Amino acid sequence: MLEAKITKLDGNLDAQGLRFAIVVSRFNSFITERLLAAAVDALERAGATKEDVVVVHVPGAFELPIISKKLAASGKYDALVAIGCVLRGETAHYDYVCSETSRGLQLAQMDTGVPVMFCVLTCDNLEQAIDRAGLKGGNKGFEAGLGAVEMARLSRKLGGGARAESNVGESAEAGASGSKRRKK
DSSP states (O other), X not given: OOOOOOOOOOOOSOOTTOOEEEEEESTTHHHHHHHHHHHHHHHHHTTOOGGGEEEEEESSGGGHHHHHHHXXXXXXXXXXXXXXXXXXXXXXXHHHHHHHHHHHHHXXXXXXXXXXXXXXXXXXXXXXXXXXXXXXXXXXXXXXXXXXXXXHHHHHHHOOSTTXXXXXXXXXXXXXXXXXXXXX
């Protein structure tokens, strides 16, 4: 019987030495500002400093992808958090904004290789949004902040960028054992 070695790679929640950008929509700011505060709190608790985090405001959720892509493509950030809140209305506008915002953010991370955490609430009503911004169901901004740290660390382990912690050609076994040839 062939014995396979199982290699486990994952990120950790240590934000020291990482850089983050948060892109936040002004539309529905009553919700997005709560998400922003929680995302910043998560990054700080994980070890990020004020100098490690840049916050950029955009008019609405539909504008999140273009600015996220520009920030990711700059090479200055290890991960981004995109924050928005879209509430269902009486027209199909909601469907278009939600669909294109999520598609645009996915393309931004796929095109640049920089993780973009999706923290865009897509709710049927304000009560649902309030619950997800800290009232009942925790705060999705905090979760996105922690996710950004974990994805930034995992991306560095896997390499492929200027800010990589290990060489892309390094074996998975060496990467899993925590061996790092260079550290920035």
